[in-house]
Amino acid sequence: MRMARPENAHQARLLGLLRDEGPRSRAELGDVVRLARSKLAVELDRLAVLGLVEQAGLAASRGGRRSGIVRLSSRLRFVGVDIGATSVDVAVTSGELEILGHLSEPCDVRSGPAAVLDRAMAMLGALRERGLFTEVHGAGLGVPGPVSFRDGVPVAPPIMPGWDRYPVRDAVAAELGCPALLDNDVNIMALGELHAGPARTVDDFLLVKIGTGIGCGIVVGSRIYRGVSGSAGDIGHIRVDDAGPLCACGNAGCLEAFFGGAALARDALAAARAGRSAFLAGRLAEAGEVTAADVAAAAAAGDPVAVAMVREGGRRLGQILAGLVSFFNPGLVVISGGVAGLGHPLLAEIRSVVYRRSAPLATGNLPIVLSELDGTAGVIGGARMISDQVLSVA
């Protein structure tokens, strides 16, 4: 459903505060937005008339009359959809972007946009039947490939046959009767971290996703930086070393050819076949294949070949990240994605290289952390992306 939009910058600021900080008393809101009491009352009244905010009781007294508590309309619902290579996640959130319901199902993105979007809409229907919402006020979607944000379509995505220029955004907007936005999965994960992760307090940060491939979400001034053609953060094919393995892109020595889910699976298969790792050979015999998850399990079990693979991958990723940290001087780096399940040995190796090789000023106060959002960064970020639009001046 199309919501009313705020009418001016003050109203938009108030809505953003209520989304990010939760219900607040009128007195507290007045302190933060620095509006005169009478002006604040006018704007809040307008927002109530527009159906965007509502009264939620009285605050404790600060000495005088008790101040009314204001919150975003409790009817507000946003939807986040995170389409991965082999899964779909759908969540419904409140106006404050709290997850009210979340479903995750395996789904092959190669089955094409019609089938995948049908599946996502069916999952949303299941959430609706739980009584979580009647109307949706905006949907934000992510897909695992390059996107024209302006047009709302995937652009020549390598692992998404049939999706090229498919009108994902407009199809979902028409289906749900509400505004929708489409971005790539790494960017919506970065927005999720910005809203609900340790990046909340940082203006400029990097989210590095290590999945089958490797990508980076860039946040500048609390907004996604997309670059002039929308491909910013495409770091998977940065050169690590001329003498590296041949990459699917045709060059040699790309980061993804050294590390990432596909490279780990390739190296694990070689180690299993060569008998260098009993653990991985066992997995190969059982399942007929070995995956990055097997490498994680082997490393966790102390398998020395797997541990060496994780360390070597962390070192290579760290070398690239060190350069990006020198260049970009972020306030935080968040490591995320399936292969981030390799956990602390990976993180230790990345930190070691970045802290040693980046410009000293850039690492003086730079936390490098694993994501704490546990698979929800994408759906929260999708909801955040569309809420940024819906709660801004039209």
Place this chain on the structure above:
Amino acid sequence: MRMARPENAHQARLLGLLRDEGPRSRAELGDVVRLARSKLAVELDRLAVLGLVEQAGLAASRGGRRSGIVRLSSRLRFVGVDIGATSVDVAVTSGELEILGHLSEPCDVRSGPAAVLDRAMAMLGALRERGLFTEVHGAGLGVPGPVSFRDGVPVAPPIMPGWDRYPVRDAVAAELGCPALLDNDVNIMALGELHAGPARTVDDFLLVKIGTGIGCGIVVGSRIYRGVSGSAGDIGHIRVDDAGPLCACGNAGCLEAFFGGAALARDALAAARAGRSAFLAGRLAEAGEVTAADVAAAAAAGDPVAVAMVREGGRRLGQILAGLVSFFNPGLVVISGGVAGLGHPLLAEIRSVVYRRSAPLATGNLPIVLSELDGTAGVIGGARMISDQVLSVA
């Protein structure tokens, strides 16, 4: 002298337009800022009262009454000061940032802040004696090292003994009695390109300066991006190859250890001493030393060793730039600085590597060009930096 500042965003927008586009008729201004005619007249009248704009004749008729032409006050003067490792440039500009006078003198930054700033003020005095100005309304300065932009001081600059935390900005502001700002030299050069170079039409771009060292100015949304601790763009010590020469920073294989003025001079000296280049050996015999400028001269004269050095340096710089282009997806890359005098052979090598190794979406429409500003980027950028402040709402 402290100017009046614009009183609201409309006035600031009008001043920015008049600075960047030059004198405009009221009718043209109205078209661009989308203000009602009466509202526009009010704002322009206020700006005239504040002494920020003035009348400059009548425009040709567009059918009805002839529209008055408005320009920035012809008394407005900005100063740009570009302090290099071995030179100082001082320029005085009009409000439109046209250079009215420009002096450049050799000056060793190691002689310390008092001596260097005295020299710069004396140069400005010489420009004043030419009758170019009576009052200065703002000064923007650049120095060849890390800067705390907020504090207006250099921070632990490696090649500037005696400058650490010296209050450069406040000293100049007090001396001239006007607002001042301090940034590093690469950032003010990027602002110069943004104002007067091919970057005028691009929101997001990179300025790579190859001097004694190598640095990068990053422009996001037509503003300098400084990163969380002000060190963004510090690319000189990004790792090119583990098996590279030892760098002054203690690591091996940094970009600056491969390329830049100091590395070229080192390699040229080795070639001259080993008798591999008659040209460079001749220079060494004549002058007792060889410099990056000698390598440029040798390459221009067709000396094969020098040509190979330029190509190899371009290849190494190109490898790093390719990664940054994939990450940042800029709309333009400008190559500048003393070693950029190596010219088109260097540019050809950089282009070849970047176009081959960057993400295809990022290079689909990416010009890589040499700066056309010929040594004035820094002073224009300094004037631009302070004008951005002086012409904005206080």
